[in-house]
Amino acid sequence: RQQSPYHNVYAPTLLGANFSSAAPTADVFKADAPKCKGVQTKKKYKPVALKVKPVAGTVPEDFHVERDIKGDPLADMPPLNPNPPPFLPTGHFTEERKSQFLKEHDTGFLHADELKILVDLVAKQNQAFA
Secondary structure, eight states: OOOOTTTTSSHHHHHOOOTTSSSOOGGGGOOOOOOOTTOOOOOOOOOGGGOOOOOOOOOOGGGOOOOOOOSOTTTTSOOOOSSOOOOOOBTTBOHHHHHHHHHHHOSSSSOHHHHHHHHHHHHHTGGGOO
16 A cells, blocks of 8 residues: 555654554643744544444443323314414413514515414414413
């Protein structure tokens, strides 16, 4: 395999490391580079030999997520009306909050009719939004 003429030209001199050793240590990152005013240098990337390698294993039973969904969570959700009635303020969702809501969500992604349906849905789900 032919190496480029620039292969490892700077790494051993800047880091003061010998990459030919079999087991590099964390001392590789301790660079004693000259400090110039106004010049900041970062450490070289971590050598592959120091990479943290994941170990295959099993997760204990105590840490498993138990999903216990009883029934259909969308069963009590009111159906969407394709022709929503005019807006009536309900509890938390007032006219002021509706105008703020439309100002933030009217980005051109939804059509005007879809925005009306969305406002109707939020008004019906008034207690779901704080």
